[in-house]
Every structure is written in structure tokens, then in C-alpha cells.
Amino acid sequence: VRQVSPVVVMLLFASALLAQAGRGAIAGRVTTDQDDAASGVTVQAKDMAGKISSVVANKNGEFRLTNLPAGIYEIAVPQMGVRTARYAQPNVTVEAGKTLTLNIKLMPNNFGIIGDDGGFLHIYNKYANQKGPAPRTRDGRPDFSGVWLANVDPNPTPVQMLPWAQQEWERRRDRAFEGMPTSRCLPLDPTMTLPFFYKIVQTPTLLVHLFEQDPHYRQAFLDGREHPKDLDPTWMGHTIGRWEKDTLVLDTVGLNDKSWLLQAIWLPHTEKLHIVSRYTRPDLAHLNIDVLIEDPDTFVKPVERHVQWLFTPGEEIFEAICAENNKFLEYSTFK
Amino acid sequence: MRFGWTVVLMVVAAGAVLAQGGTLVVDTTGFNDKSWLIFATGLPHTEMLHMIERFRRLDLGHLQVDLRLEDPGTFTKPVERHMTWDLAPGEEILEAICNENNKFPEYAGVK
Numbered sequence: 001v002r003q004v005s006p007v008v009v010m011l012l013f014a015s016a017l018l019a020q021a022g023r024g025a026i027a028g029r030v031t032t033d034q035d036d037a038a039s040g041v042t043v044q045a046k047d048m049a050g051k052i053s054s055v056v057a058n059k060n061g062e063f064r065l066t067n068l069p070a071g072i073y074e075i076a077v078p079q080m081g082v083r084t085a086r087y088a089q090p091n092v093t094v095e096a097g098k099t100l101t102l103n104i105k106l107m108p109n110n111f112g113i114i115g116d117d118g119g120f121l122h123i124y125n126k127y128a129n130q131k132g133p134a135p136r137t138r139d140g141r142p143d144f145s146g147v148w149l150a151n152v153d154p155n156p157t158p159v160q161m162l163p164w165a166q167q168e169w170e171r172r173r174d175r176a177f178e179g180m181p182t183s184r185c186l187p188l189d190p191t192m193t194l195p196f197f198y199k200i201v202q203t204p205t206l207l208v209h210l211f212e213q214d215p216h217y218r219q220a221f222l223d224g225r226e227h228p229k230d231l232d233p234t235w236m237g238h239t240i241g242r243w244e245k246d247t248l249v250l251d252t253v254g255l256n257d258k259s260w261l262l263q264a265i266w267l268p269h270t271e272k273l274h275i276v277s278r279y280t281r282p283d284l285a286h287l288n289i290d291v292l293i294e295d296p297d298t299f300v301k302p303v304e305r306h307v308q309w310l311f312t313p314g315e316e317i318f319e320a321i322c323a324e325n326n327k328f329l330e331y332s333t334f335k
Numbered sequence: 336m337r338f339g340w341t342v343v344l345m346v347v348a349a350g351a352v353l354a355q356g357g358t359l360v361v362d363t364t365g366f367n368d369k370s371w372l373i374f375a376t377g378l379p380h381t382e383m384l385h386m387i388e389r390f391r392r393l394d395l396g397h398l399q400v401d402l403r404l405e406d407p408g409t410f411t412k413p414v415e416r417h418m419t420w421d422l423a424p425g426e427e428i429l430e431a432i433c434n435e436n437n438k439f440p441e442y443a444g445v446k
Binding site for chain 1: 431
């Protein structure tokens, strides 16, 4: 009797199972616009009900999403840092028993500004596999101290703006975001969600964010004080925080209307802006931050962003003096 | 800045901190030669600058700061300054954005 190879049997068995269960797969390779393997990016398949299956691309940028019920999906690759823009392909059909090949080329996402290198993914992958519990401070609170690599919300929801704000935002977009505050060495986005490094210094009564962009620090007071009455509006505002069990809730008001909010979107806002950020550290490697951005004079409903920062204990924030050698205007697509 | 929008001079300043009894000794090197040192004095210096600060809290209200600046490329002997800082618990540092509205050149005695 001729023997059948066990591999062949397994393959037949596997494909029979796929067909039986009405399931299929999507596989392919993700590359950057410079044809480098986009190792470490997440590939998502969202079904019609909104359920997301995801997988991380391997060191060659290859991915395989298996066991997907036959149907129509949106395939997406969330933005990673400022290196790669979000990719989304709707109406991808998965057939039972078949593997669809889908190769994805990501586009750059920084409006032609320099700094467009592979550093983000390189550093992200270096720290992606840290395991362990979240450390605690001597007084028993979760400890958020250290250097973190921030990233944007992988699945940002659309922002609904009042007519004046929509008009102002479209004006900014049509002029390739000319005049954004950071291009003139003015402070960054007070929602603290830019996909760069932040360093957190935590004490029982104070939490400080340090960062490379102006103005380089943001204080959050944890000593029980309230927001002062009649605050003079500032770029970073006034932030107080309180613990709700293991969640630190930061509350910011007193903001001027000059900052542009959220990386690559650059929303306008008024002085009524109110930012509530909820920080939790589920494990050693991750800080989850849920940001609620309220401004009844700008947004139809509050804007939510859910970001995850990666602990990067071997990194350090650099001294960066924007006013000394600002190349932004020189390299901007809008001249 | 690794992913940012500007190319900047990167200064690696390493602050080595060593507590000696009740004194915190802060040691800083890795300076560029662009800063002007000491308020109202404006001293030049080289990249050999080495700064040693000794912090000691005398009592509730006072911090003793002993500063030593070494730079054999600039000073014939190290410069020392001895200062006492007053605790100001009801005050807060304010946001100051120099790039927004810099009046210094306009008001400076030398134009």
C-alpha cells in the first residue's frame, strides 16, 4: 500500500476544515513606501458587524489572518508613529476554504517634513515583547515613571465639528497645514497624544510629562488642589489629577485657543476645551490612555482617542532646541 | 529629536547624582560652548565645562546651593558661587513661551 505523506493529509484535513466551517484567510506582506518590510505593524480585518481580528506582521513584514468567517471585511493597518499613514481597504471578500493574497504598501504620513525614517518601528520592535506586571510605587499606586514611546489611536473615530470649525479645519487642510504652531517652535498639542517619546516623572503629589517639543514639560498636580478660578489661558492649561483605584484621571482646563489638536488632523478649538485623560498600566510594557476631548463650541460631541504607549526603558528623551535650527518651514510641502 | 520636525544640535548632558549624607551632589558634563554663564555676568566657556552643584537643605525654608564651574580652557581657576534659595510653596512657575512674543531684542540696552 502506498503511504500518503502526513503533510498532505494534514493539508487536506486543514482545507476541509476551513471549507466546512465556512472560513478563509488573508495573507501577504506589508512594506513601507521605501519598500522596507513593515515589521511590527498590526494588520486588522474588520467584519460588517465591526468585530476586529488582528495580527502583527513578522520581521519580514509578512502576515496571515486565519480562521476568518467568509464575508466582507475592511482591511486596515493603523498608523505607526509619523512614519506610516493609516492604510484601509474596504470591501475585501474572504471566501470559504481560500486564502486571499493581499500585499500592502504603506504611505508616509508627515507632510514631507524631515524625520521620516524607520526609527519608530525599529524602537517599537525592540521593546514590543517585554513581559511582566506593572510596577508599583512605595505608596502602592501604579508607577507610570519612565520613558514611553507614544502612538496614535489605531482606530480613530471621525470627528464631528460645528460649521465654523469644519470650515477652519478645511482651510488648514487645503493649505497643507501651513502655520501649525510646532512649525514655528510653539508648543505641541495639549492632549499629549503625539506619537513621540514622553518621559513621566511621578511623585505622590505631582506627575510631570517631559518631552522633546516645546514647552518640554507639563505638570499635573495630584495634591488634591482644584483648578484656580479665572485662569489665564495658556498653551498647556492647568492639570489636576486624582486616583480612581488603579486609574489616574487627569483633568485639564485653562487652555488658550492657539494649539492644533491631534497629530495629522490638527483640529481647531476654543478656550472652552476640556481634556480628561485616564491612565492605566495593565502590565510592564504598556500604558493605556483614554482621552476625552470636550469643547461644546467646536465639537458636535466629545472626541475620544484611545492610545497605547510602549515602555522603552533603554531610551532617553533628547535635548531639542527648536528655535536654534528650525527646518520645518524649509522642508514643508507648503511654501 | 528622533522623529521630529527639526534638526537640532544634540547635547548629551549626563547628570551623575551622588548623595553624600545630607548633600546631593549633581555632576554635569557634555555641554556645548554656546551658553553664557551666570546671571548678569555672561561668561563664555568651552565644551570642557564641568559643573558640580551641591544641594543641602538647611531648614524648612532654605536650600543651600554651592556651585563650582571648572573649564581649564576658559578659567585660570574654577569659579565658585554660593547661593541660598527660599522655599516658595504658595507660588507656581508660569508658562512662558519665548518664541511667541519675545520682547528682549526690543528692550535690550544694546541694539
